Amino acid sequence: MxxxxxxxxxxxxxxxxxxxxxxxxxxxxxxxxxxxxxxxxxxxxxxxxxxxxxxxxxxxxxxxxxxxxxxxxxxxxxxxxxxxxxxxxxxxxxxxxxxxxxxxxxxxxxxxxxxxxxxxxxxxxxxxxxxGKVHFDGNKTAISGKPTTLSCWYSLPGRVRQVLWRKTAEQGDTTTVGSVAEGNHYKIEEQFKGQVSLSRTLGHTELTIKAVRMEDEACYTCEFHTYPDGTRAATTCLSVYVLPKPEVSQVTSPSGITEANCTAKSRPAAEIMWNVGSDNRTLGPPFSSAYEQGDGTTIVTSTLLFQSGLFSDLSIKCIVHHPGLNKPLLMSLNTNMGPAMVILISVCGVAAVLLLCLCVCLCKCFICTDENILAFMDCDIPNQPPRTTVAQLLLQGLTDKTCFLFKVKPNYFVICNFENEQKGGKIIECLYIKEVDHISLPLTF
The missing domain is CATH 2.60.40.10 (Immunoglobulins)
Incomplete structure (x- = not known):
């Protein structure tokens, strides 16, 4: 239709x-x-x-x-x-x-x-x-004295207008470390100058501590000022480790019992163990003591007692464990130096002293005698020729300061500076010379 x-x-x-x-x-x-x-x-x-x-x-x-x-x-x-x-x-x-x-x-x-x-x-x-979202690598651990870097980034870097870093100490005090903004604006706060640096990028920022100190242990906030997302922030915490530098020592009592000590200062406290080999003949298990220091470190000492003679052929090791180490530290305790070795070293020392005294006596009796005095001269005679023969030295007069020329062996001589005999004939100082056909004056001691 x-x-x-x-x-x-x-x-x-x-x-x-x-x-x-x-x-x-x-x-x-x-x-x-x-x-x-x-x-x-x-x-x-x-x-x-x-x-x-x-x-x-x-x-x-x-x-x-x-x-x-x-x-x-x-x-x-x-x-x-x-x-x-x-x-x-x-x-x-x-x-x-x-x-x-x-x-x-x-x-x-x-x-x-x-x-x-x-x-x-x-x-x-x-x-x-x-x-966007702020991303961090997570909490971090740094070694005292070494550099470390904290980094964070925003998933929409094009929206970032400014980056701000803040530090919050364990006591809760928060301070601004530094900032980076559009237009190449860069600022490090006065108290952190020379200690930290910031990267100049906005979407991905890094805070570098040049040499970590104990007071750097804190929580750090990376704060992005963005548009239109507003302020976005995340926080990471930095822990500071002090690595141990263990020291070992030993003391042997007259009864023959040796006390071995292994000491390590670190943060956090180190764990100390002993390795005495398969034949454990120590006088009981080791015992430890720990003392907290004002700087946040802890001194740990482990003590081991053993009969000295039983370990003459073994090497006792102190093993130090610490979370900041890739592998434990081993310190050997030399137990081969028993009482006999100590006596031998003492005897050698006494013999060396006696030999030195003998040399001095030989010098005084046979070498440093009057017939070996080849010449003497006034050490302070002015206007002497720059080079003087031994014969010319014999013509010089004596003063309060007199130089004697000693013949030690062929072509080797010693010139000694004496005070006048009226003052005791004390030797002031000596000069060892070689090939003295001529002697340059004045002599310098």
């Missing part, structure tokens, strides 16, 4: 589809928050009635560009899929997709479109926004 080529049934289906679209039967999240660089699950649910059948689902981004499309069935048939999108759930009344790694450009509202028979197209919106 109307001459229309569109069947009445199809026209009613189109009108019904238009009405159902406006009824909002597809529901999605209004506003999710996702972290940049992390996966995100996004989905829509559709309310259907008996007889309704979903035969296709499409997902469009905020620019109305198709990112995923599939035909519904026992096993969904995907006709289009972007690289960063995966189909996670496909039911007759729900569709969920996963972004494998969201970026700042992915934020916005996405259209989930259900093609339903006989009602037609029904769609909804699923929205999310992206924020």
């Amino acid at each position: 109307c001459g229309s080529s569109i069947p009445l049934r199809l026209l009613l289906w189109i009108v019904g589809a238009a009405v159902s679209t406006t009824q909002g039967k597809v529901l999605g999240p209004a506003n999710l928050t996702a972290e940049a660089g992390r996966p995100l699950l996004l989905g829509c649910n559709i309310t259907t009635e008996p007889g309704d059948m979903v035969y296709q689902v499409r997902w469009l981004n905020k620019h109305h560009k198709l990112i995923l499309a599939y035909e519904q069935g026992t096993s969904p048939h995907i006709s289009h899929q972007d690289q960063n999108v995966q189909l996670t759930v496909s039911h007759h009344n729900a569709s969920y997709i996963t972004f494998t790694k969201v970026q700042a450009a992915d934020s916005g509202c996405y259209h989930c479109i259900f093609d339903v028979y006989p009602k037609g197209t029904q769609q909804g919106l699923a929205c999310f926004n992206i924020i």
Whole structure:
């Protein structure tokens, strides 16, 4: 009657589809928050009635560009899929997709479109926004006297306007260490100058302590000032270790009992053990003592008692364990130096002293005699020629300070400076020379 080529049934289906679209039967999240660089699950649910059948689902981004499309069935048939999108759930009344790694450009509202028979197209919106997150390497341990670096980064570096580092001591006091901002602004607070440095990058920042001290043990906050995310911060704590430098000592009593001590100063306290070999013949187990110092370190001493003669062929070792060491420290205690060795060393020392005294006596009796005095001269005679022969020396007069020339062996001589005999003839000092055909004056002692 109307001459229309569109069947009445199809026209009613189109009108019904238009009405159902406006009824909002597809529901999605209004506003999710996702972290940049992390996966995100996004989905829509559709309310259907008996007889309704979903035969296709499409997902469009905020620019109305198709990112995923599939035909519904026992096993969904995907006709289009972007690289960063995966189909996670496909039911007759729900569709969920996963972004494998969201970026700042992915934020916005996405259209989930259900093609339903006989009602037609029904769609909804699923929205999310992206924020960044501060990442740290975690708590750190540093060795006293060594450099260390704390680093953190923001997952959306383009949004960072300023980076601020703060230090919170164990007592709770918080101080600003330094900052870096846009426009090449760089600042280190006065009390930290010369001790720390900051990298000049914004998205990834590093705080370097040049030589770690005990007072550097604290918690450090890396604070990013971003737009539009606002202030984002994270905190890491630094522990300071002082490595042990063990020392061993031993004392032997007259009864033959040796007391061996192994001492180590460190932070935290070291653990000391002893290795006495397979044949343990010590006088009981070792005992330890620990003394806390004002600088935060602890002195640990371990004492081992044993009969000296029993370990003459063994090497006793002190083993020091510390969490800052890659492997334990071993200090050997030389037990081979028994009483006999001590006596031998003492005898050798006495013999050396006696030999020295004998040499002095021989010199006085046979070498340093009057017949070996070849010449004498006044050490302070002015205007003497720069080179004087032995014969010329014999012509010089005597004064309070007189030099004697002693012949020690062929072509080797010693010139000694004497005080006048009236003052006791005391030797002041001597000069050992060789090949004295000529002697340069004045002599210098």
